[in-house]
Amino acid sequence: MNSGSRKIINALDKSNLKQAKIEILCKIKNIEFEVKNKDIMGNLMQSWLEVFLTENKINWKPKGSQEYPDFVLDNDEYLELKCYFKDASPAFDIANFKSLITDLIINPKRLDSDYLIFSYGFDTTKGITIDNYWCKKIWEITKIPTSRRKSHTYNLISAQVKRSTIYNLRPFNFSTKPDDCLPNRLSFIHQLKKTIDAFSSQLITPDTKFKDGDDWFAMVSKKYKEQTKKEL
Numbered sequence: 001m002n003s004g005s006r007k008i009i010n011a012l013d014k015s016n017l018k019q020a021k022i023e024i025l026c027k028i029k030n031i032e033f034e035v036k037n038k039d040i041m042g043n044l045m046q047s048w049l050e051v052f053l054t055e056n057k058i059n060w061k062p063k064g065s066q067e068y069p070d071f072v073l074d075n076d077e078y079l080e081l082k083c084y085f086k087d088a089s090p091a092f093d094i095a096n097f098k099s100l101i102t103d104l105i106i107n108p109k110r111l112d113s114d115y116l117i118f119s120y121g122f123d124t125t126k127g128i129t130i131d132n133y134w135c136k137k138i139w140e141i142t143k144i145p146t147s148r149r150k151s152h153t154y155n156l157i158s159a160q161v162k163r164s165t166i167y168n169l170r171p172f173n174f175s176t177k178p179d180d181c182l183p184n185r186l187s188f189i190h191q192l193k194k195t196i197d198a199f200s201s202q203l204i205t206p207d208t209k210f211k212d213g214d215d216w217f218a219m220v221s222k223k224y225k226e227q228t229k230k231e232l
Helices: 003-014 038-055 097-104 108-112 185-198 213-228
Strands: 025-028 031-034 060-062 071-073 077-085 114-123 127-136 159-162 165-169
Touching: 003 077, 003 114, 003 127, 038 060, 038 077, 038 114, 077 108, 097 108, 097 165, 097 185, 108 185, 108 213, 185 213
Parallel strands: 077 114
Antiparallel strands: 025 031, 060 071, 071 077, 114 127, 159 165
16 A cells, blocks of 8 residues: 555544445525435545545645546555445446556556545435445456356456457455455556457557567566566
8 A cells, every 4th residue: 555545544544434424415596405326426435535635634636537547646656536336346447448558558657556445335214325445456456257157358357348348447346355356466467468368359459559468568567667666
């Protein structure tokens, strides 16, 4: 966990956030009402976190709403914010797969990003409540699928595939089976490399800067060492 993210987790722990009720109050002219809609949770939590960081004197600067990452903390540390409904498996998009592998040859330090993840509950009496929160690395929320029947990315990496086309990197249910995750950053990169080769007809075109998974891996490794002074 990066130092800025550690400050955030410490502040969250002190705030006794778990089971806190989320009240979304709106007013149109003279009519005030409470919104109980799960679909707005991602944007809502990002807006709340901006205020929370400022009030806890944690330095941050935003990126554009569609840009990676959601927050840049001190020491140029990256933080992404994700949310999911606690009664379902996490199904948020970690990243568009093709965009991710393309960006990693330019900015591989994003591999060291932290993912601040909130789960929330919802019922008709309590409304929306914060259930839990975690700070994870990208390899801690992805895994190698082991079911041939259920997964189009068997033995590769957890991802969304539709009609044999790979779209988004997806998490697995890390809250119930945390030990199923990939063990480290290097293992994560190896699985991306294998996935590139498995879907090469979609991911590699005449304009692509790498010719196969091995070539991509070499480019990421070299650039990561240049940026961080560390080996993958």
